[in-house]
Amino acid sequence: MRFIIISIILIIIIGFVIWRFRGGQNRFPFYEFYSRGRREGFTFKEIGFLKQISIQNKLEKPQSIFWSTSQLDRCLRPAIQKINADERMDPKQKLAITRKLLELRKKAEFNLPKYQKRIRDTTALLPRQKLVVKESVYGTFVSWVIEINRKYIVITQPSGQKEWETLDWRSKKIQLSFWRQDDAGYTFETKVQEQIAHEEFPLLYLSHTNNLDRDQTRKSIRVDTSIAVRFNPVVYSAEGAVKKPLISKKMHVGRIIDLSESGCCMIAGRMLKKNDRVKLDFSITETKRVITLGLIVGISPTGDDRVKKYHIMFVKINPVYKNNIALWVYNIFGEREDDESSKRRRAFQKTQVKKEA
Structure with missing residues (x-):
């Protein structure tokens, strides 16, 4: 009799644990959520954070936060705002979890059907x-x-x-x-x-x-843009047997016509060659500046013989800048919409000035 009672109690405890583990009354699929989170490289603590975000945003299928671009875009903004506001996390932890979320967003993007289609002839x-x-x-x-x-x-x-x-x-x-x-x-x-x-x-x-x-050499999602950029070529000192790389004091200007977290395409004069390195300095918003070192991996002609398209891979970039570019590319905070609106407003103001003149 005693054995039966103990067995019943154990069964109740085990059942309660399983019930809680699977989400309890709310039917949150925690087992599937946790398993997918671990496969994507998140820690138990980070998965718990993502669970809170998915519940706050009332996702019908919480685990879709790991593969759906629309659900990720819906959750990334409040998630990153919460991360930045958490005073208990040090800056390195904030950068790390933000980078994981952005890598997840990139993976979900590249898994879309449009990136899987190829032509055969x-x-x-x-x-x-x-x-x-x-x-x-x-x-x-x-x-x-x-x-x-x-x-x-x-x-x-x-x-x-x-x-x-x-x-x-x-x-x-x-x-x-x-x-x-x-x-x-x-x-x-x-x-x-x-x-x-x-x-x-x-x-x-x-x-x-x-x-x-x-x-398929593209490793990051990029978007078309038109951003003014200042750049300094890297030159090598001729003193001694060992040549040292130096940032040239001579600054040039160009225009970035597409941008990703890993590189860009820049239109500029014909002074650069393949495998040259350049220091780039540009702003993606009024408050977000990016300074990075790039390697020219390819050069394409344009309709103008005086300028070329330089395909640049970022070889040294601060993690903060990298995350800021990715957030801008995915337009998580609507920064690209604001940028386009301000451009249209400035263009309208110029036309009004010309009319008045």
Whole structure:
């Protein structure tokens, strides 16, 4: 009899523990929530914090905070505000948990279907797709897709070099590369089948191919922008046997046209080369300044021979700056909307001044 009573008590205790562990009356799926949180690299304490955030935001499926971009965006703002307001946490802890949340947001973004789609052959190209054309003798050019039909890829005659109008492309083997939005970079080789030397719209007809090399080198989400930037090239001292890197005192100006937490694309003059290092100084909002060291990993032509596009990877960046850029990219605090509104307001004010003048 005593054994039966003890067994019943144990069963009740075990049942109560399981009931509490699974969420009790609120039916919070704590086991699934905890398991997913551990798989994503969060500590028990951090998972408890995320649980509070998901409850406060009344998520129907609390565990979706680990994979849903919409649910994450809904929770990130109050979560980061709460982290910053917590006086018991030291700055390093605040940076670390904020970075984990932003990495989770990036992972959820890259898991969206639009980033998983890829093309298998050139028939999937779309009109107006920008192409970088390389030929072993002629060099590197820029072109655009005009039309895709069953037999050919029709592109504009490659331009961007001197006397490009006079070049003979017939029967040339060329390499083309392009960036497909929300996907990856692609490279393929093909042959020029025909050249139409029209005065106004000179065109090339290329063969189709299904031999595409896909290169998903982008590790972070980036957005188009237009941010003024000051930069100083890194130079090397010529004194002694060992060359020391120094930040040049000569400052240049450019414009960042897309930005992510890991790099940017900058338009500037032609003074820089691939593998050069530069110190960048820019502001993403009126109160958030970024200073970082970047490495030029690629250079692209523009329509103007005097300027180039510099593809820059950040090689040394303060964690605070990195988090601030990521928060700006995901627009967690609506900072990009404020930036666009202020630009439109300034443009309107300029037009009013011109009218009055």
